[in-house]
Every structure is written in structure tokens, then in C-alpha cells.
Amino acid sequence: MITEKEFVKELANKHGRTRESLMPILQDIVSEKRSLSEDMMVDVARELDISAADVFGTATFYSFLDTKPRGKYVIRICKTISCSMKGKIEILHTLEDILKIKVGETTADRKFSLLETNCIGWCHKAPAMLINDTPYTELTTEKVTEIIQEYIKK
């Protein structure tokens, strides 16, 4: 397995070392590791020859560029109006019951993080959520239970 430093270097080789490469690099790290550690942000700063504060400032602006450790599967439930009208709260409670965590928390085995997010563009099929990049729509308590059971098996 390659070290985090090597991983960052590879990403810089792939995307380039100009400031405009910063977002794609950070996005790739999150997609692989689910969040950005301070060490990795410092590594990115070194590769791009910009200040670590710049990297941190940029990363923390974007809600999907997590700087808190997250689980392998990040669940983001839409909390905006349509989903909230169509029973998002029951879905959230179901997930909290199954995973035994509250919003903002990660399971002890680091498999799941449960988060809320703003409109994800599935209002006509509300309530909806994302697990990492995959959208799940028209959720019911039964459906969301089935979905999570599948992920638990993975």
C-alpha cells in the first residue's frame, strides 16, 4: 500500500500543480479516503507550493470536502423542503436506529457516517439521500432499511 504522501504526489502528477488543480486533487482524496486529514492537506500544499492555510481555507468552504474523519460510506440525507415535506424525518430516525448513531456521527467500526445535506435535486422523488455518490430516492422506512442492510453486508 502506498503512503498518503505518495498518494498526494500521484494526484498532483495526474491533475497538475497549479492552483486550479487544487479542487480536483482534494475531491479525489475525499473520494478515496472520505475525508481530508490535516497531514494530507499539508502534503497537498507542499506539492502545489501554496500555503497550508490556503488549502485548509478552500477545503473548509465546501461541505463535501470533509475535514472530519468519516466512515467508508457517507450517508447524506436531504433536509430541504420537498424531502422534509415527504417524511425525511422518519427516514433519518430509521437510519439512526439501525446504525445507532446521531446525525454528524460515525459508527464505531468506521463504516458509516450519517449527515444531512441541502437539496440534492431529487425533489420529485422525495425523500432522497446520497450514499457516497449514489442517489437513493422515494425512500420509505422499509426501503432504507433494505438499502442499509445491503451496505452492512459489503
Place this chain on the structure above:
Amino acid sequence: MKRVDLIFEKVECREILSKALEMKPEEIVQAVLDSGLKGRGGAGFPTGLKWKFTAAEKEPVKYIICNADEGEPGTFKDRQILDEVPEKVFCGMALASKAIGSKEGYIYLRGEYNFLVPMLQEKLENFHALMKELGHEFFIHLRLGSGAYICGEESALFESIEGKRGEPRNKPPYPTSKGLFDKPTSINNVETLVYTVMILRYGANRFVEMGTKDSRGSKVFSVSGDTPRAGIYELELGMSVAEFVEGFGDGDTKAVQVGGAAGFCVPRKRFDDTIIGFEGVPTGGSMKLFNSSRSMYNVIHNYLDFFEEESCGQCTPCRVGCQQLLEGIEAVKRGEKTSKYLDELVKLAATMKIASKCGLGQSVGNAFSSIVENFKEEIIY
């Protein structure tokens, strides 16, 4: 209410492009100008003018950007367009590149739509091969957002592509003279770009024949909320809210939020005399219906919660204003403030409209004032 089928109609992009690439840039701009097409992202700037201004710049490097950072609550049509007819979006960007004299384009796709990336990348490869075949030098980069609503604001989007915090810039200068990397840039919504393709395909007249003087053509609507027919519909512009509710309501509609959280709430008593379009209530497509079982307090609370989180925090009127509006209605609800306090909050929202740096802070007052003024008793009790 008339259904239209232009956006999702399957067309031969190769044919349209090979013809259009033979045209002079001015002819393409003129066709779009003649159509009266206005931007479909919500702001409604005339597309032909945007292209004309960008074309007039003397800089050798210019950019065309497709704004696919569809984040307005209640809008989901751009996702569907990119999913079903991505070639038409690329084709629109190629037309724009010819019209304004650009060799490079960017699609800025919101991170919530990451699942579309593998498909889009594959289709982009085919598109680049087609460009080569047609001898038109034009390359499209695909860039992703990371969950920031504000990046749909054009100058915030440029900042984001440049690798920075998505904080809107001061205007002027406008993007047509100084946009991405400070170069002349035309930034257009996904749907707008597809309409330019159809205007070139069928001629400007086909578009002018539809809609009204201020709102030409048709538009893709994202319909959600209390409706038995939630979904995506392309409709001719110029209908009243009453006609819309007749087609989509559940028989008990008490209000329609037109244009998302940044838009206006139209109460039942105004359905008849309110036109959906630039002469009445404009919309980027978001149409949300509320029936009489809904608490409008919950609706505005949800919107303010949204804005408070999504405000970039750069300018004080928006950052503090959103917080104060939210705390204010909560205090009125709890009975800690009298109902008169709502008038103060409406004044604050009006101040935000004047004093905020960008469209986010400027439009918080739209939903706030239209809901508070029309449903005062629901906010108080």
C-alpha cells in the same frame, strides 16, 4: 398550458454542428438574438447579448462555461437534461465557442451529481472526436463542485474552478469581459445551451412564435411538493399560476413557490393575475406546490435554514441578515417578540436586497417577504 418537446427531442448533433460551423459567428449570435432567448438558470439575461458581448472582446483566450451547478431547492431539470441528452449540451457549447471565438470550455457539475461523471466522460470523448472530425478546435473540461450552493453564482463558480473558496466577486467587471482566469467568458445554463441548438435547428421563428413578449419560447419546469404529477415538464411560457395549478395541483393548493428558495411565494388569491415568466414571477424552473395542510412557517424556516448555511459569509448583510431573519421568526413564534417585529424583519430583508454583494443575499427577501406578508398569521401563531 401547452406541452412542448424541444429540449429532450433527439436530434442529429453532427448535422446541426456541421451546418452551424459553416456559418459566420455573427450569424449564430444573430439567430440567438432573434429568438429572444433569455437565460434559463433563473436570472434571465438575454443569451444572444451575452454571446455578442463576449464575441466583441479582443482577447485571444476566451471561455464558454456550462453552469451545471443546479442547486436551487426544487430544481432538478438540468440533471435530467445532462442524463438524457448530454450531446445536445456539448453541441450548444460548441455553437457558443464558434459564436464567441473560444477554444476551451468547462462544464461545472455539482458534486451531488457525481454519479453522472463516468457517463459524461465517455460521451465527452466521442464529442471531442467529432470536433476533430469537423475540424473545429474546441475542448471541454469537466469540473465538479463539492456541495456549495453559492457556486452556481457565476463569479463564485469561476473562483471554484480556479481552485479557491467559492466567494462571489464584485461586479463590474462582468464575466463577458473578465470571467474565468480574468478572460472574457460566456457562462450559460445547461437548458439555455440546449435551446440554442434547437434555435439553430428550427430557426428563431419557431421559438418567437411561443410565449410572450417578455418571455419567449418554452421552459423546462421542475414540479414538486403537494402534487400528484411531480416531475419534469417542458411548457410554453406565458401561463398564469392559476393555469399551472389547474394542471398540477391536488385540488387544495394554497400557495406556489415559484423559483425555489430564492423565488417568490404566490398565494391562492394571486393565482389568476400572476404570470410565470419575466413579466411576472421568473423561475429557473422550480415550481413547488403547497396545499392547505402545510405550515408556511415551516416552509420559510426551512428556506432560511438553507440560506443561513449556504451564505458564503463574505458580506455582512447576507451573513448576519440570514441569521437574524431565522432567529427573528423563531422569536416571534415563541412569543418573545410581538408580531410588529415581523415588519422589522421585512425591512431587514429589503436592506439585504440592496446591500448584499451577490444574488444569494439579494434574493433571500423574495421568499421571506412574500411568505411573511401573505401568511402572517401562520408565522405568528
